[in-house]
Amino acid sequence: MKRSIRVWVLGLLVVAGVSFGVLGAIGATTSSGTTNNVLGNALAVEQGLAKRTPHQALVSGGVINAALDFSGALEKRANQVPRGRAPSTPTIGAKATQGCQNVFTGGGMKNTRVNQDCSLRRQAEEVVAIDPNNSKHLIAGQNDSRVGFNKCGYDWSFDGGKTWGDQVPPFYQFVMADGHTADACSDPTATFDSKGNAYIGGVLFDVGGAASAFVVAKSNVGIGGAFYHTPNSALSFQTYRDTPLGVVASDNNPNIFHDKEFIVADATASSPKADNVYATWTRFDFSGGPVGGHSPIYFSQSTNGGATWSPGIEISGANAAVCTAFSNEVDPSACDQDQGSHPIVGPDGTIYVAFGNGNTPLPGVNQHLMVKCLASSNCALAASWSAPTKIGDDIGKQPFGPVAATGCPGGRQCLPPNGYRLDDFVEGSIAVDNNGKLYSSWADFRNGAANCNPLGSAATATTPCDNDVFYAYSTDGGATWSPTFDVTPWAKIGKSAQWMPWSAVSPDGKKYYVAYYDRSYGNCESTGCNDITLAMIGNALTSSPTINYTRITTSSMPNLVVANNPLEAGFIGDYMWTATDKKGKPSIVWADTRGLGGTVEEDIYIARPGSEDDD
Numbered sequence: 310m311k312r313s314i315r316v317w318v319l320g321l322l323v324v325a326g327v328s329f330g331v332l333g334a335i336g337a338t339t340s341s342g343t344t345n346n347v348l349g350n351a352l353a354v355e356q357g358l359a360k361r362t363p364h365q366a367l368v369s370g371g372v373i374n375a376a377l378d379f380s381g382a383l384e385k386r387a388n389q390v391p392r393g394r395a396p397s398t399p400t401i402g403a404k405a406t407q408g409c410q411n412v413f414t415g416g417g418m419k420n421t422r423v424n425q426d427c428s429l430r431r432q433a434e435e436v437v438a439i440d441p442n443n444s445k446h447l448i449a450g451q452n453d454s455r456v457g458f459n460k461c462g463y464d465w466s467f468d469g470g471k472t473w474g475d476q477v478p479p480f481y482q483f484v485m486a487d488g489h490t491a492d493a494c495s496d497p498t499a500t501f502d503s504k505g506n507a508y509i510g511g512v513l514f515d516v517g518g519a520a521s522a523f524v525v526a527k528s529n530v531g532i533g534g535a536f537y538h539t540p541n542s543a544l545s546f547q548t549y550r551d552t553p554l555g556v557v558a559s560d561n562n563p564n565i566f567h568d569k570e571f572i573v574a575d576a577t578a579s580s581p582k583a584d585n586v587y588a589t590w591t592r593f594d595f596s597g598g599p600v601g602g603h604s605p606i607y608f609s610q611s612t613n614g615g616a617t618w619s620p621g622i623e624i625s626g627a628n629a630a631v632c633t634a635f636s637n638e639v640d641p642s643a644c645d646q647d648q649g650s651h652p653i654v655g656p657d658g659t660i661y662v663a664f665g666n667g668n669t670p671l672p673g674v675n676q677h678l679m680v681k682c683l684a685s686s687n688c689a690l691a692a693s694w695s696a697p698t699k700i701g702d703d704i705g706k707q708p709f710g711p712v713a714a715t716g717c718p719g720g721r722q723c724l725p726p727n728g729y730r731l732d733d734f735v736e737g738s739i740a741v742d743n744n745g746k747l748y749s750s751w752a753d754f755r756n757g758a759a760n761c762n763p764l765g766s767a768a769t770a771t772t773p774c775d776n777d778v779f780y781a782y783s784t785d786g787g788a789t790w791s792p793t794f795d796v797t798p799w800a801k802i803g804k805s806a807q808w809m810p811w812s813a814v815s816p817d818g819k820k821y822y823v824a825y826y827d828r829s830y831g832n833c834e835s836t837g838c839n840d841i842t843l844a845m846i847g848n849a850l851t852s853s854p855t856i857n858y859t860r861i862t863t864s865s866m867p868n869l870v871v872a873n874n875p876l877e878a879g880f881i882g883d884y885m886w887t888a889t890d891k892k893g894k895p896s897i898v899w900a901d902t903r904g905l906g907g908t909v910e911e912d913i914y915i916a917r918p919g920s921e922d923d924d
Contacts, residue, residue: 348514431911522560
């Protein structure tokens with residue numbers, strides 16, 4: 310049953326504090342669902358209609374963009390672009406392969422298109438996983454708009470990423486807790502277990518209603534991600550069944566929203582918990598209290614191949630040493646203003662989870678934290694999880710929109726001349742090597758100068774806008790962390806913007822890889838074009854790391870703005886992804902704006918330096 314757009318707008322205006330006189334002018338209708346207060350507040354903040362609470366975690370970009378499309382806001386923006394300004398529809402010639410495959414080459418690098426959608430619809434916010442038994446077998450995922458403004462799409466390759474097939478998964482048959490199928494899907498996630506079974510997940514939600522859910526599907530060994538099916542192996546003809554899906558969480562509560570989920574399997578065959586599948590996510594709770602709401606990190610596990618999941622538990626915990634009193638929080642040491650969790654599993658079965666946190670006293674000064682559960686413990690119990698430890702500070706002082714020309718929204722931060730939304734909370738990743746050593750990377754604005762208006766207006770900021778990538782390491786299982794290292798310092802990179810990093814480490818720990826978006830090439834810092842760079846860090850566990858840089862993109866990606874693509878401007882995802890295979894070779898996926906036929910639009914590309922010629 311379709312929701313009424315009018316009712317959804319009414320809910321948004323109520324949350325934003327608009328008077329009932331305006332509501333009366335719009336008119337009233339009935340609806341089969343209720344507006345989700347978390348989503349309503351997030352939209353009001355996004356559009357500058359409500360003020361963001363200091364240190365408040367923000368709902369993910371894929372969710373927001375789906376809701377903006379549903380509301381008509383993106384269509385309104387598109388209608389304001391003068392006719393003839395945006396590029397015309399490209400001519401797609403006959404292809405020798407399935408779909409719309411493409412490869413950019415140059416500088417000894419190959420950039421291969423992953424998604425095979427031939428339309429001009431957005432694919433962004435990506436993940437890649439490598440089969441532990443076969444490094445040529447890959448699965449990937451992305452926010453995908455081919456069957457709606459924001460769904461989820463998934464991809465597979467059996468030849469090391471040279472060619473790809475893709476699909477939309479069977480999530481849309483899932484019946485939400487409000488009795489309807491979902492309007493949208495966001496935040497793709499994917500993993501392999503030790504046997505080569507593939508798993509994918511997504512956040513499902515009703516844009517105009519209260520319901521949200523976190524679900525998982527499976528692709529058994531032999532299928533390899535070419536299609537997904539129910540995780541319930543007790544059913545006959547399992548691989549012919551789309552449902553039931555594995556349900557990690559599902560609610561029909563206007564004050565609860567499940568967001569920014571990731572899954573990871575224990576892929577070490579010798580681990581005591583081999584093939585368990587773990588899930589972490591942000592559980593926004595807008596039910597009131599001293600700060601209006603909170604957003605702790607939750608955890609669930611499946612010990613039967615994703616068929617059933619343990620009840621969700623809060624694992625972000627409390628620690629007076631790192632989380633201070635925040636807006637009269639009931640527990641002054643609570644670490645519950647969170648977003649962007651990333652789970653990994655060590656070779657011994659220990660689970661590590663890194664996340665962004667805002668329980669800090671100063672505006673724009675947040676932090677990255679980590680919790681863990683030992684392999685010897687029952688991780689389905691909250692008591693089995695450690696108190697959070699601090700990885701490092703996050704100085705999130707980038708300027709705020711709105712900037713109409715770039716699509717930078719009113720309640721979000723961006724780095725002019727790009728309008729791409731930034732969220733330092735969700736840019737932190739964590740990696741572990743076979744020796745149990747930990748590595749974490751993120752990006753922030755600590756080196757940003759006054760010309761780029763820290764915490765001020767992006768509309769009047771001038772370049773260069775220096776945003777840097779950082780990392781820290783731990784040699785004691787995360788109990789303590791090293792000082793923070795600048796991966797992109799002025800002396801090597803110059804004053805320019807690097808953002809949205811993701812990292813992975815070789816199994817032997819000798820190479821720590823951090824990939825990121827980069828404006829340091831050519832005139833990109835002033836024009837807004839950008840590239841992907843891969844930093845390879847040697848001696849990463851010392852005070853004197855060595856860093857080598859590889860330009861991954863074969864040419865710079867054009868700046869995506871309202872004039873050349875009003876529907877996609879302002880968003881290239883909340884994360885990219887980097888993974889390593891058993892030989893320690895990296896794979897990088899990202900959202901690329903070099904559209905086919907001269908268009909400027911978003912598709913997913915992959916590069917596998919050092920692996921592409923392995924036969």
